[in-house]
Amino acid sequence: MSVQISPLAESLPAFLKQRNYSAIAVLVDANTKRFCYPAIKNSLPKHKIITIRAGEQFKNLATCEAVWQTLTDAEFDRHALLIDLGGGVIGDLGGFCAATYKRGIDFIQIPTTLLAQVDASVGGKLGIDFHGFKNHIGVFKLPEAVLIDTVFFQTLPELELRSGFAEIIKHCLIADAAKWNVIRRRDLDQQNWDDLVAHSVEIKKNIVTQDPNERGIRKILNFGHTLGHALETHFLADPKRRLMHGEAIAAGMIAEAFIANRKGMIETGLLEQIEEYLFSIYGRVTLVESDLEPVLKLTLQDKKNRNGQVRMALLDGPGSCAFDVPVTKAEMSRALDYYRT
Amino acid sequence: MSVQISPLAESLPAFLKQRNYSAIAVLVDANTKRFCYPAIKNSLPKHKIITIRAGEQFKNLATCEAVWQTLTDAEFDRHALLIDLGGGVIGDLGGFCAATYKRGIDFIQIPTTLLAQVDASVGGKLGIDFHGFKNHIGVFKLPEAVLIDTVFFQTLPELELRSGFAEIIKHCLIADAAKWNVIRRRDLDQQNWDDLVAHSVEIKKNIVTQDPNERGIRKILNFGHTLGHALETHFLADPKRRLMHGEAIAAGMIAEAFIANRKGMIETGLLEQIEEYLFSIYGRVTLVESDLEPVLKLTLQDKKNRNGQVRMALLDGPGSCAFDVPVTKAEMSRALDYYRT
Numbered sequence: 001m002s003v004q005i006s007p008l009a010e011s012l013p014a015f016l017k018q019r020n021y022s023a024i025a026v027l028v029d030a031n032t033k034r035f036c037y038p039a040i041k042n043s044l045p046k047h048k049i050i051t052i053r054a055g056e057q058f059k060n061l062a063t064c065e066a067v068w069q070t071l072t073d074a075e076f077d078r079h080a081l082l083i084d085l086g087g088g089v090i091g092d093l094g095g096f097c098a099a100t101y102k103r104g105i106d107f108i109q110i111p112t113t114l115l116a117q118v119d120a121s122v123g124g125k126l127g128i129d130f131h132g133f134k135n136h137i138g139v140f141k142l143p144e145a146v147l148i149d150t151v152f153f154q155t156l157p158e159l160e161l162r163s164g165f166a167e168i169i170k171h172c173l174i175a176d177a178a179k180w181n182v183i184r185r186r187d188l189d190q191q192n193w194d195d196l197v198a199h200s201v202e203i204k205k206n207i208v209t210q211d212p213n214e215r216g217i218r219k220i221l222n223f224g225h226t227l228g229h230a231l232e233t234h235f236l237a238d239p240k241r242r243l244m245h246g247e248a249i250a251a252g253m254i255a256e257a258f259i260a261n262r263k264g265m266i267e268t269g270l271l272e273q274i275e276e277y278l279f280s281i282y283g284r285v286t287l288v289e290s291d292l293e294p295v296l297k298l299t300l301q302d303k304k305n306r307n308g309q310v311r312m313a314l315l316d317g318p319g320s321c322a323f324d325v326p327v328t329k330a331e332m333s334r335a336l337d338y339y340r341t
Numbered sequence: 342m343s344v345q346i347s348p349l350a351e352s353l354p355a356f357l358k359q360r361n362y363s364a365i366a367v368l369v370d371a372n373t374k375r376f377c378y379p380a381i382k383n384s385l386p387k388h389k390i391i392t393i394r395a396g397e398q399f400k401n402l403a404t405c406e407a408v409w410q411t412l413t414d415a416e417f418d419r420h421a422l423l424i425d426l427g428g429g430v431i432g433d434l435g436g437f438c439a440a441t442y443k444r445g446i447d448f449i450q451i452p453t454t455l456l457a458q459v460d461a462s463v464g465g466k467l468g469i470d471f472h473g474f475k476n477h478i479g480v481f482k483l484p485e486a487v488l489i490d491t492v493f494f495q496t497l498p499e500l501e502l503r504s505g506f507a508e509i510i511k512h513c514l515i516a517d518a519a520k521w522n523v524i525r526r527r528d529l530d531q532q533n534w535d536d537l538v539a540h541s542v543e544i545k546k547n548i549v550t551q552d553p554n555e556r557g558i559r560k561i562l563n564f565g566h567t568l569g570h571a572l573e574t575h576f577l578a579d580p581k582r583r584l585m586h587g588e589a590i591a592a593g594m595i596a597e598a599f600i601a602n603r604k605g606m607i608e609t610g611l612l613e614q615i616e617e618y619l620f621s622i623y624g625r626v627t628l629v630e631s632d633l634e635p636v637l638k639l640t641l642q643d644k645k646n647r648n649g650q651v652r653m654a655l656l657d658g659p660g661s662c663a664f665d666v667p668v669t670k671a672e673m674s675r676a677l678d679y680y681r682t
Binding site: 022061065068069072075077078079099100101102103104125126127130131133135136137138139140213214300301303304305306307308 | 363402406409410413416418419420440441442443444445466467468471472474476477478479480481554555641642644645646647648649
């Protein structure tokens with residue numbers, strides 16, 4: 001998997017020149033069609049545009065069926081290419097559709113949000129939500145290439161930047177203590193985004209290449225995600241309380257850092273640093289008593305579990321993370337209580 | 342991928358002893374639940390049975406959704422095992438469900454028909470039909486093991502034996518001329534099935550291991566399948582004219598042998614041998630004038646095509662096969678005319 005961070009007007013033609021695709025389609029949603037597609041249109045030969053509805057709530061089988069049907073109607077063969085132009089939903093769903101159409105055609109990821117650039121695009125985790133469970137159906141398959149152009153997120157709303165920043169923070173916390181000490185002293189608008197994107201992609205690519213199917217070390221990328229995903233899923237059904245992915249992961253990182261601290265894996269000083277910085281950027285998600293039980297139940301569906309027991313990626317020092325650590329329901333319950341009070 | 346041909350009472354416990362699965366499910370249809378499940382029940386620890394409806398018409402997304410839902414409701418984690426106990430539909434659909442549930446859990450194939458034993462189970466081609474197109478959505482993924490017990494097909498109706506035999510004939514024609522000369526001198530009821538199953542599995546495993554994702558040599562396994570699949574799909578919608586897989590492939594092999602002969606790739610003597618033997622076993626599928634155009638159109642959806650041009654696996658001698666041979670619509674049309682008259 002090649003990852004290019006450069007203007008698309010260079011990277012896209014360079015990629016296509018090496019290949020000989022029988023047909024090309026670009027998957028977009030209404031937003032990326034309007035704001036991002038113009039940036040690549042002229043770099044492409046004849047192609048088809050496939051537009052899906054924007055939003056996580058459409059990351060489902062029905063949308064896949066529509067994409068598969070469009071590819072079929074256009075008589076795309078196995079030598080065709082799908083270009084996923086968008087955020088995480090486009091990348092995850094488009095990648096899954098490509099990986100399963102005629103048992104797999106090539107696809108490339110052109111992530112247009114900060115979150116997708118530093119997280120979803122470089123990892124080969126593809127899939128869709130299923131009956132309320134996030135990323136429940138899918139496959140692991142690396143894209144032919146990831147083409148990143150930081151021009152896109154410079155026009156993103158601050159909310160989107162903030163959401164993506166949570167994964168950058170995660171990468172620093174699990175793998176680079178020095179970088180953590182740089183970013184935690186800066187506010188959101190003082191960060192050097194070009195540098196941080198390259199840094200995050202390097203860390204993620206390095207881990208994913210070692211363990212593409214998440215049998216071992218790759219699990220550390222899930223720090224903050226066991227409780228974070230449970231929170232995100234829990235609030236998904238309620239439009240008023242719905243969380244951005246980064247907000248949920250920020251809350252998850254605080255709660256899971258607490259668990260690591262109580263297990264004696266990290267010092268209280270590091271827990272306090274994490275807490276203080278994340279609250280300053282993300283605020284505190286309001287959790288009421290009646291949220292706790294459903295959130296805890298959702299952790300049982302986490303894909304890292306074994307024999308019904310939750311296993312977490314937990315920090316075991318600054319810039320260092322362990323995985324497969326068994327965590328009890330009582331420990332998670334205490335962590336959520338700590339977070340909300 | 343390990344392939345065992347031995348009694349399941351030995352091979353299944355031996356496989357499970359090497360692993361440590363968090364949960365086990367057995368996928369069956371009404372037939373295999375009744376006739377095959379008793380043969381493995383006592384070799385299994387605690388497990389869940391998932392029953393789907395029997396027949397190609399249920400090899401679709403709706404059935405996958407039901408399987409995924411059952412696994413989810415039972416809180417199966419990523420360390421669970423799915424055992425596919427049945428013919429090609431169970432193996433293809435069950436394998437696809439396992440390969441995509443939580444981005445992939447282990448599965449094993451226990452093929453219970455001759456066809457599945459010598460063809461689908463050993464190959465890692467997984468998937469479902471989609472809006473009338475066979476195996477249109479799926480992935481390549483090898484099972485952890487294929488456990489073959491020839492006791493099953495000894496109770497199969499002759500129709501089923503005949504259908505599976507077409508793939509055995511194919512394996513001989515593309516890879517073993519001597520064996521072709523053995524089987525073509527025997528009627529269906531004179532064949533040595535244990536020997537033929539082992540022979541076919543060996544040929545298929547050898548080819549598939551060299552090229553699991555069908556980039557090259559594996560394509561020769563598609564001899565007879567370009568026109569065969571088109572015929573099978575064309576008649577699928579009409580219950581009165583529906584073909585068994587093997588019947589369709591037998592017709593496809595005759596038509597495609599004709600194309601190879603007219604291209605000068607095989608001698609007329611071999612074409613005549615093939616024709617004579619296959620007609621004697623399978624008879625002639627009735628094709629009327631109005632069937633031809635839709636069948637030819639269906640070949641455009643074949644997964645081996647490139648740039649809208651049909652590419653076939655064609656015999657280029659006894660026991661030898663070429664692949665990626667471009668074939669025109671006119672050539673196919675002449676071949677179907679030859680076949681039907």
